[in-house]
Amino acid sequence: xxxxxxxxxxxxxxxxxxxxxxxxxxxxxxxxxxxxxxxxxxxxxxxxxxxxxxxxxxxxxxxxxxxxxxxxxxxxxxxxxxxxxxxxxxxxxxxxxxxxxxxxxxxxxxxxxxxxxxxxxxxxxxxxxxxxx
Amino acid sequence: xxxxxxxxxxxxxxxxxxxxxxxxxxxxxxxxxxxxxxxxxxxxxxxxxxxxxxxxxxxxxxx
Numbered sequence: 001x002x003x004x005x006x007x008x009x010x011x012x013x014x015x016x017x018x019x020x021x022x023x024x025x026x027x028x029x030x031x032x033x034x035x036x037x038x039x040x041x042x043x044x045x046x047x048x049x050x051x052x053x054x055x056x057x058x059x060x061x062x063x064x065x066x067x068x069x070x071x072x073x074x075x076x077x078x079x080x081x082x083x084x085x086x087x088x089x090x091x092x093x094x095x096x097x098x099x100x101x102x103x104x105x106x107x108x109x110x111x112x113x114x115x116x117x118x119x120x121x122x123x124x125x126x127x128x129x130x131x132x133x
Numbered sequence: 134x135x136x137x138x139x140x141x142x143x144x145x146x147x148x149x150x151x152x153x154x155x156x157x158x159x160x161x162x163x164x165x166x167x168x169x170x171x172x173x174x175x176x177x178x179x180x181x182x183x184x185x186x187x188x189x190x191x192x193x194x195x196x
């Protein structure tokens with residue numbers, strides 16, 4: 001019951017978030033001439049709604065997470081933050097010693113990608129291992 | 134950590150799925166508990182002991 005309530009809330013949040021992007025895109029195209037910005041916003045909003053709906057529908061079929069799931073998810077999130085911090089530290093050193101030149105967009109892309117990937121990999125590892133310790 | 138959950142479960146004619154339902158966890162959690170690869174919370178250890186009409190000391194053996 002609590003799971004359904006939680007998922008319902010997530011559905012609502014998802015539609016509000018995606019809807020805001022679509023609305024923002026429409027308003028941008030009305031106020032100024034329709035261009036790349038409004039197209040990006042509308043397609044991002046639609047993508048958020050579609051991908052989110054599919055992910056949440058999949059979750060509805062899965063059993064309710066128990067204490068082990070919650071423990072492993074929290075641990076994988078911690079690993080993700082910790083290793084991303086290390087990656088950022090390495091990037092700072094690389095920039096300081098001028099080894100490679102990164103733009104802000106590239107750095108943000110690396111952080112965004114590594115955070116998600118580390119979380120997924122550590123989650124898979126912990127689920128296979130059974131526990132955090 | 135070793136456990137005697139499997140032994141007690143067999144004694145009560147319960148499958149892993151049955152025990153999981155009784156204590157409100159997923160079957161995988163029972164699998165890892167039986168293998169001694171998962172340290173349960175005090176509440177889960179208590180619930181498992183209660184479901185198997187046993188005690189925590191009897192079920193979980195710490196080396």
